Amino acid sequence: MPHPKRKILVTSALPYANGAIHIGHLVEYIQTDIWVRYQRLCGHQVVYVCGDDAHGTPIMLRARKEGLSPEDFIGRMNLEHQRDFARFDIAFDSYYSTHSTENQALCVHIYEILRKNGHIVTRDVEQFFDPMEQIFLPDRFIRGTCPNCKAPDQYGDSCEICGKHYQPTDLINPRSAVSGAIPVRKTSRHFFLRLEHFRQQLQNLLQTRFVDESVANKLREWFTTELKDWDISRDAPFFGFAIPDEADKYFYNWLDAPIGYLASLAHYLAAPAEDAIQFWQNDDLEVHHFIGKDIVYFHALFWPAMLFGAGLRPPTKLAVHGHLTVNAEKMSKSRGTFISALQYARYLDPQWLRYYFATRLTTAPSDLDLSFEDFTARVNSELVGKLANLISRAAPMLNRLLNGETGVPVVDALPLLEQLRQAKPEIAQAFEERNFAGATRQICSLADKANKFVEDNAPWVLVKTDAQAARGVLTAALEAGRILTIYLKAIVPQFARSVEQCLNIAPLEWQHIEDSMPAHKINAFVHLATRVDDKAVQSLIQENMMSEPTAVTPPSVIPPTPSTATSSSSNPSPAGPGSVEPLAPTCTIEQFAAVDLRVARVISAEDLPGSDKLLKLQLDAGALGHRVVLAGIKKAIALDQLPGRLVIFCANLAPRKMKLGTSEGMVLASGPGGTEVFLLSVDSRATPGQRVH
């Protein structure tokens, strides 16, 4: 009524077609779906599209491992994903795939324009190459010893033990995760999008309501330096779209992933790609992308840049959410908290998760925690104890004592009902802003009042003396339940459906808040929501701990973060230069002498909680005294093997303040890092403090 109908295109990030949907992913899809359902409830025109991000080397390799063609593999994943989403009532209008003819047409179309307009350049890039497999290796497919903490078998982009990020070229003893071969450097021509061309437009975009202020602050940092060209090409063999007029060149899947939103739209429209573009360009259309904070870069820079370059409008809004932790820790297989959507649904009700996430989601892109204790408490006390209870006490009573017929709410109930209705704008605003925590808080508080009303008027007593009055009380209670259900409908649609059935009313819409139920006969009560059984929660976690990490083939590329789209092989910077420990430039004897290497004896080694890679070593350097050195060897060398041992360390290295203390030197070691670290030692007769020449 008051506001005109909005036209809104909504997307959730495209999950990578390489693994199952897990509860971390679900934060985003549930958040998006609640928002979408709310908008629809208000009568707005919403198209909600998504699909699998189906391209890339990880998928190609994974398919091969399973003995499938990539097409068959992603087809299977797509079905699995759709099945999982359906269980959680994610109401996509179109769930498609980046591997589609529409997407290919769109990618080529946009690329051609970018090229024509001079936004594409080519440049030679040197990269790791697997000589056995004859493929270029994404960072994640190079494993080696972490150069920082010397943990062995770490990914090429970052170390899981110490958390350090680096270039694959920094790895000690790098190996191809595909074949085990030693990667070699190889040069190839790559295509780049000149991001700098779009600096002004991108910055202007930040002046709009494109992102919330806290995110905008962060984004502005990117503009303090030159925007680097973005590498959009990959070499054959690659599972993706070929770049036109080029032999053996493919589009990087992060190029076709966001374009996949358009492709999914085309699929929804059942129309050719041009129609999707036309739809997109509609002046009245709002475009909202829901994404995790890990992929802001792609959606705030690359994607708008592509659109600008192609003469298309940018998105209206990025709705950024944080990551999920479970019981206050990162999801962990060993703790049983790495839970797939499927596993969750086997033990627990998806409605509960929708409700619980809603109570935790705010506008801010901060991480949210799924504490199972809190989860159980809140679902039981709020969703079941307050909300469901209101109807489950009133409806059966009306059926049993008063023939199931509602009447007119008693006069005493009018202030309550008025209050319920007056909450509308505030709750609406909370939904609009994605402040679902605020919305549920208000809804619960209203439910408290409604329950109190029932309590105060005791219809079960009243019915003995004044049936009509009792009917009026129960009618009011059900009316209150009906209004609350409208408020809740976007969050727990199945709950709402049950209420509608029970109250024998048409599907509820937001505008029905103002209405009153006419006197009518209600249906038999149906159970609205069961309580969470703590045992089921325990079973779920137990089973998860037991279940072997199957389905994950060696180069496990299941994104460790909950959010989505192309988390693997997603190093945003252009394919970095580097090499397999190339020989350093020649140095003079003076330069060499500048480095003062000394013998030292390890006095003690202690763990540094908070660092995955570093150990704190106390060194006895003889006349030089004692030194504290933080060495990245935790993964490689057991604590008890260190004390007493002679090592070589650089004694005149400038002290370095690190996160967990200051390091007064550097212990020398070889090896790729991670668990492959080999300390240099000297013959046993060397004494601490001696210089190495």
Add this chain to the structure above:
RNA sequence: CCGAGGGUAGCUCAGCGGUUAGAGCAGGGGACUCAUAAUCUCCGGGUCGUGGGUUCGAAUCCCACCCCUCGGACCA
């Protein structure tokens, strides 16, 4: 070290310049028995991270510091 966000009752959080600081959950007492042992009621419980400042008045604004989380830099 830089940036962002946060530190308010045992727990999760609301309040973000104005009367004695709130809610839910948990704990304790009571009421009720219509309801999925639900609901209602009462109680205990906080020097609102620390120290300064602005103000008639600060949890709320400013400055410094401490701690946590998340990015980034550095370590490499």
